[in-house]
Amino acid sequence: MANKILFLGTGANDWLIEKRMPGMYFRRYTAALVNGEVLIDCGPHIYDYVEECGDPHLLDNVKLVVITHRHSDHFSSASLMRLARNHGFDLVCDDFCFEQIPDKTGINRVQVPLYKKTAIGEYKFIALPANHDVRGAGKDARHFIISMPDGKELYYGLDGTWFTTSEWLVLKKHKCDLMVFDCTIGSKKDARVFEHNNVSMVRMMAKQVRKKDVLAPGGKIVASHFSRKLMPSHFNTKLWLGLFGIKAAEDGMEIEF
Ligand SMILES: [Zn+2]
Numbered sequence: 001m002a003n004k005i006l007f008l009g010t011g012a013n014d015w016l017i018e019k020r021m022p023g024m025y026f027r028r029y030t031a032a033l034v035n036g037e038v039l040i041d042c043g044p045h046i047y048d049y050v051e052e053c054g055d056p057h058l059l060d061n062v063k064l065v066v067i068t069h070r071h072s073d074h075f076s077s078a079s080l081m082r083l084a085r086n087h088g089f090d091l092v093c094d095d096f097c098f099e100q101i102p103d104k105t106g107i108n109r110v111q112v113p114l115y116k117k118t119a120i121g122e123y124k125f126i127a128l129p130a131n132h133d134v135r136g137a138g139k140d141a142r143h144f145i146i147s148m149p150d151g152k153e154l155y156y157g158l159d160g161t162w163f164t165t166s167e168w169l170v171l172k173k174h175k176c177d178l179m180v181f182d183c184t185i186g187s188k189k190d191a192r193v194f195e196h197n198n199v200s201m202v203r204m205m206a207k208q209v210r211k212k213d214v215l216a217p218g219g220k221i222v223a224s225h226f227s228r229k230l231m232p233s234h235f236n237t238k239l240w241l242g243l244f245g246i247k248a249a250e251d252g253m254e255i256e257f
């Protein structure tokens with residue numbers, strides 16, 4: 001059976017849920033559910049998705065939660081504690097995030113050191129340093145290469161800009177079946193290019209991963225984490241990226257790989 005990734009949210013931190021109007025196109029903060037078991041990021045919008053998707057049991061089989069970094073669109077201690085009230089799970093996160101959780105009942109912290117392939121249940125993780133600093137040397141966000149139980153590989157690269165050199169050196173030894181790239185800043189070229197990608201950068205990255213066979217034959221590339229102010233129209237986003245064979249994620253999109 002194919003692996004599945006469900007995008008529960010695909011927006012950057014300027015999608016404010018309190019400003020959502022009926023009928024308005026909306027993205028929640030980025031999060032993804034892999035095979036119904038691995039939740040990547042658990043921010044404050046997670047339960048909004050659960051409540052609106054029509055499946056209140058969507059997160060019932062989550063065994064592991066991976067927090068990429070501490071930014072408030074990716075990490076919410078309230079959402080984690082709510083999940084833990086339902087059932088226990090393993091949690092991958094940095095020290096800062098772990099300390100922020102007032103009640104850790106049901107939460108079992110698991111460490112995934114940088115670069116070291118680490119098995120958690122049937123999944124294997126390689127954590128890589130992202131070019132996305134969270135205020136403090138060595139406290140940058142993490143990207144992950146995740147091996148599925150059937151050996152397929154998922155690269156998840158939110159948030160960040162480009163690949164770091166050391167990340168690229170590891171990626172070159174892999175063949176990813178699905179790659180998720182940050183594409184926060186649309187067609188803009190402002191200072192945020194030092195922490196997030198724009199469309200031109202994503203196109204260049206896609207070209208290189210195809211050329212160097214980091215993307216497996218038949219592999220897919222998805223862009224996500226779009227800013228509301230910079231990428232307001234999903235129609236245009238889809239069109240621009242689609243020209244280069246890159247899928248623009250939107251909330252509720254599911255992809256098999
Ligand atoms: Zn973010």
Ligand SMILES: [Zn+2]
Pocket residue numbers: 069071132141159
């Ligand atoms: Zn961030």
